[in-house]
Amino acid sequence: MRRAGVLMLVLLLAGGTLWAQEGVEETLTLHGAALDMIWLVLTAALVFLMQAGFAMVETGLTRAKNAANILMKNLMDFSVGALAFWAIGWALMYGAPSLGGLIGGNGFFLSYSPEALEAYGASSMYDIFRDWMFQVVFAATAATIVSGAMAERTKFTAYLTYSVFVSALIYPTFGHWVWGGGWLSELGxxxxxxxxxxHSIGGWLGLAGAIVLGARKGKYVRVGNEVTVKAIPGHNLPLAALGVFLLWFGWYGFNPGSTLSGSDLSIGHVAVTTTLAAAAGAVLSMITSWLLYGKPDPSMSLNGALAGLVGITAGTWVxxxxxxxxxxAIAGIIVVFSVEFLDKVLxxxxxxxxxxxxxxxxAWGTLAVGLFANGVNDPGIVGLFYGGGWHQLGVQAVGVLAGFAWAFVTGLILFNLIKATIGLRVSEEEELKGLDLSEHAVESYSGFQIFSNM
Structure with missing residues (x-):
């Protein structure tokens, strides 16, 4: 009897220990999932705040008579873009490979069968909702970049139309090639x-749009064979500065959030590299503009900070x-000369x-991965300057060229189709009056007399 009692006690203790271990493991798994959920939703909110940053930058660097139009475009490119990404874009980007792996093919309207959930790697729809929320704010960022390049002369109906196509088709397709397991991902x-x-997808779409749309009235004056470039200053530099600080703040969701896990200890690394690149971009852009113009230019310095942020975004983890x-620093220099080249040469x-x-x-930041990656978080990604050879740089170059070709060509097609159908540009009279009145019948600064030099 005594032996039987001891055996029973041992079995109970062993069972209790196993139960306790299982309970601890379940609790840790639940807490890890909760931490990831909180991290991704919180960083998605930070990236969403970048919409306000873009709105302030674009409003400040354009004229007062178009301020309400800029704000409406930034509100609506997220609103219509979110619906388009929910209905189509998410599925094309993260659905199961279709059409030879060029696009995703399921998950439209966030509809998943149990088999599709398992194939995605999700334990429930909560995982899908979490990931969609983090990705939709990235899609909106790509769309809103186009707004600035085409500001002050684009029809509002045209803007709504191309925002849908960017969020539903153009951005998600390229995104699938890189982040959805597509061919660029397989290349490394x-x-x-x-x-x-x-960023480059949005930038190259903006380039295509600016070319098809044409310059603002009075921007370039041709006399014989000579073209005079006339500066059109923005109306509120403090607003533009506020926008840059909001964007910089939001970037701590953009880059650290892309670790995709709140328990990933590399978050601190990503935050540091993001900060240093932005600071170096602002300083070098200030110095470059100082040398070129004789004075440190505030708008160039602000764009320099953004240039540094954009440049490090590809390689911030490696x-x-x-x-x-x-x-x-190199991004801060490049942005000044790029602005000058596009404006005064092209x-x-x-x-x-x-x-x-x-x-x-x-493009520069993407190539920089092939130069400066040091294998710190991924030993398989090492750049040329750290003994990795030319391979990674070559792969990065292929991705840069593919991104340019895809966005620029589809952009030209899209904007020319819009131009030929509903129209892309407002009339000369509407442009001179300002898009606030002509497109929205409001004044951004009611009670103030606004003078315009054109």
Whole structure:
């Protein structure tokens, strides 16, 4: 009897220990999932705040008579874009590979069968909702970049139309190639948070739109063979500065959030490289403009900070602090010369420098992975300057070229179709009056007399 009692006690204790271990494991798993849920939703909110940053930058760097139009476009590109991404874009980007792996093919309207959920790797629809929320704000960022390059002369109906196509088709398709398991991902292309996937795609679409749309009236005056470039200053530099600080703040959701886990200890690394690149971009852009113009230019310095942020976004996880300073500094220099080249050589009117900040510097930052990646978080991604050879740089170059070709060509097709159907540009009279009155019948600064030089 005594032996039987001892045996029973041992079995009970062993069973209790096993039960306790299972309980601890379940609790840890639940807490880990909860932490990831909180992290992704919180960082998605930070990225969403970048919409306010874009709105303030674009409003400040354009004229007062178009302020309400800028605000409406930033509100609506997220609103219509979110619906388009829910209905179509998410499925094309993250659905099961279709059409030879070029696009995703399921998950439309966030509808999933149990088999589709399992194939995605989700335990429930809560995982899908979490991931969709984090991704929709990235899609909206790509769409809103286009707004700045085409500001002050685009029909509002045209803007709504192309915002739908960007969020539903153009951005998600390229996103599938990189983040959805597509062909660029299989090549080993690395774009951690979207220097090319988000920023260059938006920048190259903006370039196509600015070309098809044409310059603002009075921007370029041709006399014989000579073209005079006339500056059209924005009306509120403090607003533009506020926008840049909001964007910088939101970038701590954009880059660190792309770790996709609140328990990933590399979050601190990503936050540091993001900060250093932005600071270096602002300083070098200030110095470059000082040398070129004789004075440190505030708008160029503001765009320099954004250039540094865009530049480091691809490599923030695989580039160390020193490398991030170099990447950001070079981006700060590049953005000044890119703005000058587009404006004074190519005569492409980009009111806020969106093409240079997002397109050009996004391309540079993506290539920089192949130069400065040091294997710190992924030993398989090592750049040329750290002994990795030319392979990664070559893969990055393929991704940059693919992004440019896809966005620029589809952009030209889309904007020319809109131009030929519903019309892309407002009339000359409407442009001179200002889009606030002509498109929305409101005044942004009611009670103030606004003088315009054109």
């Amino acid at each position: 292309f690395h774009d951690f948070a979207g220097s090319t996937v988000v 580039i160390g602090p020193t490398g991030s300073v170099i990447v950001g 005569h492409i009117d980009d009111p806020v420098g969106a093409v240079s900040v997002h397109g050009t510097c996004g």
